[in-house]
Amino acid sequence: MASGTSRDVVGRGLRVLGRAIREQPRIFAVAVTGSVLFGLMVIASAYVVGAVVGKVVVPAVARGSVTDGALALAAAALLGISVLRVVGIFGRRLGAGYMQYRLQATYRRRVTRRYLDLPLAWHHRNATGTLLSNANSDVEAAWYPIAPLPFAVGTLVMLVGAVVSLFLTDWALALVGLAVFPALFALNVVYSRRMAPRQARAQRLRAEVSGIAHESFDGALVVKTMGREAQETTRFGARAGDLRDALISVGKLRGVFDPMLETLPSLGTLAVLVVGAIRLRQGAISVTELVSVAFLFTVLAFPVRAIGWVLAELPRSVAGWDRVRRVLDATGEMPYGEVVLDPATPAPATLAFHDVHFGYEPAEAHLPGTEVLGEVTFTVPAGKTVALVGPTGAGKSTIASLAVRLVDPRTGTVTLDGVDVRELTAASLASTLALVAQVPFVFDDTVRANITLDRPGIGDEEVWAALRLAEADGFVAALPEGLDTMVGERGTSLSGGQRQRLTLARALAGRPRLLVLDDATSAVDPRVEAAILAGLRAPADGGAPASILVVAYRRATIALADEVIYVEHGRVVARGTHTDLLATVPGYADLVTAYEQAEQEREQTRTYDEVTPLTSGLEVEVDR
């Protein structure tokens, strides 16, 4: 690290700390007050010890007896100082702890809040792992120096106090102090500068080691079935070895510097004794003063380390803060409009795409962004079902994201009941639309909470109605605690098809006027899939049917649609009824037939999880 940049880091680190102080001024004041009290008591203790030696011990030795009064006074003074020191430590630790953890909590909230505000386009460019470390370790790293900061500030005050008291005592002893304190300070600075890159490396390796472990656990299925255990062990072993070396190099540096930091004040004490003896002989100082100063040098050494701790954490803090700020300063929230779609009686909505072009933003700004969709125009009329069919990568999920306004078109418009979706309020969009995504997501919560998502107006009756529509009521009723069963990562595990039906029920519970199903029933038995879709088109409870845009593959599903839109390479290649397309579009016929064959083969080898109890062990995650 060049000295220019490290000075830069100190400057920027101090500015980050300044921000922390501005955010929590009162707690910081408490912590610093405690720390200053402690520092002053350290100085005071040196002078009291000096006084005890000079005024009580020396006369007592000379006389051969101790005066009780003097002894009691000395004991009382030392006790008083100890109590004040304890109060100081308490205030400092409490304040520093409060400040550090409050800042962490505040910024974690701000960062995660920001994630929710930022558009999907931003999330497409940022890996999940990065987002996690932004909210966790980066926020923590940014506020690491807060813990020793009040101690360091108090120590600075203490050092100034010590030098002043030295000058008041004797100029020659003060000169010794002026030589030793800055040397101690400088040694700390050198130490922390050398330590910072080593610790940064160790920190990075720690993250890598846990990253590899995490990946191996996540991919346990692949690792085991592909016989990759040995390679995974080697990969992990290599990084773990690097981490060991990095930590040993940290230890070595400690081994060199720690003794030096211990020795320097002792050398100072030695110098004080030599200079002090001369000054004593000259009659310039008393025994009391000499002992006080010698003692002062020994007790000052430890607190000075706090300054080193702060300096050592600054590079990490700056790096963490930079990453946190990148999130907080990120722009591009989706602006919402003012229009509210609120028909008097709930009726299916009409969705229309007009000449929509779209491309994902490249991961890095300098890379060219390619167009994923072009000239996409189609309509889902009110109450109708439109199937979106196309080979993998054709852009079906992208069309689904545009339909529910997760992303906006580059050019062209998406309208709901004739209104550009960009002009609608967020609430109006949420109440009109529901997307069941290609990859079902289940929260680590109860079945009920997974379906209601705390939305108002969804009671148990509505939940069961939605479950029935999604053909999920059977397996939910068979769960040990019904709607109260915990599902997700730490609860009951659901099969692929059960997850899909749960997420479908979640979408249905909000009674959307337009439902977008992105391959949302692929892991469900084909007969069940057809039944679900038929139920949505004509709800048995007499409720209004929703308009449906469904990404589908199965002939039986597609055949239910009023119209089929066939997409290839981001373009609408053909549209019409299933029968028309089969007859006129060779690519379409090939795709549907190929899928059907694959499905039949799989059908023979796999068991669907149709309403089986969870304990049967028959559930198979069917990945399309």
Ligand SMILES: Nc1ncnc2c1ncn2[C@@H]1O[C@H](COP(=O)(O)OP(=O)(O)OP(=O)(O)O)[C@@H](O)[C@H]1O
């Ligand atoms: N987040 C993303 N960032 C960049 N490119 C993407 C992203 N998601 C999809 N794409 C690209 O956009 C194109 C269309 O993808 P999309 O997911 O819409 O296809 P799909 O038709 O849903 O495919 P599948 O049938 O496999 O689900 C693909 O070429 C894909 O590589």
Ligand SMILES: [Mg+2]
């Ligand atoms: Mg898709």
